[in-house]
Amino acid sequence: MTTESPEKLLSPVLSAFWDDPRSWTLETYLRHDGYQGLRKALAMAPDDVIAYVKDAGLRGRGGAGFPTGMKWQFIPQGDDKPHYLVVNADESEPGTCKDIPLLFANPHSLIEGMIIACHAIRSNHAFIYLRGEVVPVLRRLHEAVREAYAAGYLGKDALGPGKDLEITVHAGAGAYICGEETALLDSLEGRRGQPRLRPPFPAVAGLYACPTVVNNVESIASVPALMNKGKDWFRSMGSEKSPGFTLYSLSGHVARPGQYEAPLGITLRQLLEMSGGMRPGHRLKFWTPGGSSTPLLTDEHLDVPLDYEGVGAAGSMLGTKALQCFDETTCVVRAVTRWTEFYAHESCGKCTPCREGTYWLVQLMRDIEAGKGRMSDIDKIDDIADNINGKSFCALGDGAASPIFSSLKYFRDEYEQHITGRGCPFDPARSTVWADSGDGTDNAHPEVKA
Incomplete structure (x- = not known):
């Protein structure tokens, strides 16, 4: 009897062609069904696109897991005000590292998703607020936006006759607080990044006091595949309340850290099997399911489904799915x-x-x-x-x-x-955990010879 390999549990969509020699170019993106979801979306009425995304069950991938379609629906219509879409790419949470690799390897998935979202909320101007330190990503994003303009996906009549669309890429100054959506909006307007009192919420009075949707990079980048392959395909992955695929960022004391794209509901045990487990000779002590701002869990929670309900029931939050794993040598x-x-x-x-x-x-x-x-x-x-x-x-x-x-x-x-004990029991000078085993090997780092 053969058992299915752990890798079969993966569902590469956003990361499907990251290993292509020039994955970030428009040419490569078009070879992988790029902008096909946009064609289908533009053939639908804006309200129908919102309803479709709601029915698919896409939830925000930036932390709280709020339904994306519902957030779009909050934008008031017929108010004679400009509507704005703002993409939060100020990835700053310790341990979180999914949006920056996504933008670096596949920026057009975000741009296509933004065009679809702008069509849905009736917006003619969208912004990408990027963490300013990641200059290579900034350059690649600027080039992708230029390609989209040149190909006619952005600019004059991008959303149909008389419906222009502009995208502005803005580099922030490196403040973690600007990952909070209202602080981001203040920073985007040229003020010091500090959270605003709510209400009013951004959907009513956001950027420049106009109705605004603020979405995470991965949330928007997931929309093109959803539109192209259908809501039933999207719902075939994950769980009933947390459907779809997502990027899990595995880091720390693991054999093969990296991005693992899988359906929501996979477990850390399964992800560790794919990544070669903890580093040789060590065991898991504690881990974070969604970065340092989420309550940490222990090895008792290896089989908790990594979806919003499963992690919540375990007493933590799925957050940004930043799985930081620490072994027994960690204080x-x-x-x-x-x-x-x-x-x-x-x-x-x-x-x-x-x-x-x-x-x-x-x-x-x-x-x-x-x-x-x-x-x-x-x-x-x-x-x-x-x-x-x-x-x-x-x-x-x-x-x-x-x-x-x-x-x-x-x-x-x-x-x-x-x-x-008047100090850290994990101090190499005092600890039995770090003591020499007598064979010339450091217990904490077995690969290092004394």
Whole structure:
């Protein structure tokens, strides 16, 4: 009896031709059914396109998993205002690395998806807000937009007679907070990137106080294949409430890290089987299902379905599907301290809970990691995280609190060891985990000879 290989579980759609010599060009994209979904969409009424995407069940791939078609439907019609589409490509979450490779290897999937979305929401101007540090991606995106203009997919009459469409590529200045949609809009308008008070929501008063849809790169890039191959094909993958395909970013202490495109609902165990498992001689200790802002999980959760409902039921969030895997040589306290330092640094300072709370979390976490903490500090960081969670202006505060709560839930004893042992038990100078085995091999790094 033969068993199906783990690779059969993959469903390459967005990544189907990333390995082509010139995958980013219009010529290559057209050879792989490029702009066929657009033809079908333009033959439909805008409201019908929205209904089609809603029926397919496409959910936002940027974190919260909000239904894409429903977000498009929120745009008011007949209001005599310009409508805007803004694509959030400010990928900054620690561990998240799917949108940048997608734009680098297959930018036309995003451009085609944007044209379809603009037709659906009756927009004549769309923006791509890209993280400014990724200059090679910026150049490649500019070239793809130029090709689309030259081919007539953008510009005059792109959406039909008298319906022009412009796309503007904007490079941000590298602020994590600008991944929050309203902070992104403020930055795009030339102001300091800080979250806005809601309501009004962007669908009513977004960019330049006009109705605006803000979508993630992968969400929009998934639309062309959905339109071309049909909603039934899309729903044949994934689960009932989380249908379709998606990119899983596997990183950390794994044998073969990278992008694995598979149906929603696959498990980490299956992904690890495809990637060669954890690095030789080591086992999984903890992992994040959606980047550092999602509550961490342990090896008990290897068989949790990686869809929005499955991960939610396990006490975490699917988020951006950034699967960071850490083995038993990793100090949980050290990892959480580094994440907390990141959130404190990236806090925009607009609201007190996040600005002050992340600062004090860093001070206490550093003391605990260095063995200078007290047992009361453990309850103190839990209390501070509780005063941030759900009480800050945007979701950055919630993201900063998540690693604290979840690490205390599963590894409180490790925090206590740092305090009672006056330092990190994973310090090479003190730890039995890192001790020499006597055969000249470092236990933590078996490939390195002493």
